[in-house]
Amino acid sequence: MSVPSGVLARFSLKGKTAVVTGGARGLGLEMMRALAECGASVACVDLLAEMGAQACIDIEQEYKVKATSWACDVTSYEEVQKLFEQIAQQHGSIDILVTAAGIVKNVKAEEHSPLDFAKIMNVNVNGTFYCCQAAAKEMIKQASGGSLILIGSMSAHIVNKPQPQSSYNASKAAVIHLAKSLACEWAPHKIRVNTVSPGYMATDLTKQVIADRGAEGAAMKAAWEENTPMGRMGLPHELQGAIVYLASEASSFVTGSDLVVDGGYLAW
Secondary structure (H helix, E strand, O other), rough: OOOOOOOHHHHOOOEEEEEEEEEHHHHHHHHHHHHHHHEEEEEEEEEHHHHHHHHHHHHHHHHHOOOEEEOOOOOOOOOOOOOOOHHHHHHHHOOOEEEEEOOOEEHHHHHHHEHHHHHHHHHHHHHHHHHHHHHHHHHHHHHHOEEEEEEOOHOOOOOOOOOHHHHHHHHHHHHHHHHHHHHHHHHHHHHHHHEEEEEOOOHHHHHHHHHHOOOHHHHHHHHHHHOOOOOOOOOHHHHHHHHHHHHHHHOHHHOOOOOOOOOOOOOO
């Protein structure tokens, strides 16, 4: 195995291609920007086609790397398989995958409809697996290994309060164990599989949800911050270092691990 000399050199992603699902906005966009800044060409996979296209234009202008946008429903197995083949052809390889596409619904368990429960599991678990499988197929063909980074959540480890979200919590717990399973299966192919589990993050979408709920939203935010040792929500860019680390040769002996970025929430 060729090891870049020097610590900083091991964080370089030059010559790599990274696919980011849910990359058009929010945490996914911040992750994609970090990968591009470190030299990777990037492929944004998101149903928000216009936002994804604009994000790629901005990234190409700022970081001088190739950035392409692809509209895809990650819950469609056939669509995902075809898409990853196309990305590999256009970019020349797939070396990194970040599965940031995901949804959540706050609803009491006794009122949760089967349709909504299935939808959350389909996007968060099935969609994640389909993308991992498609990326791994390309990596195995390339015979050069790769890094799969699944976005979990601290909700995989604890029950959030005060909001009820049993389906989301269960889906993220599944993602954590899926990553461990894939890490063991694909290690012989030099494919590393890890998860990043964010805590409460102050994305534009989250801030809007809090604002829309008025006094209830303000109380919820206060409870989140009170239960976080660092006393605040995380900022989207504070996930970038974790993503770059796991994507790069800096973490070459790390697989099957969950990197929690939660301001200490799980420590209490």
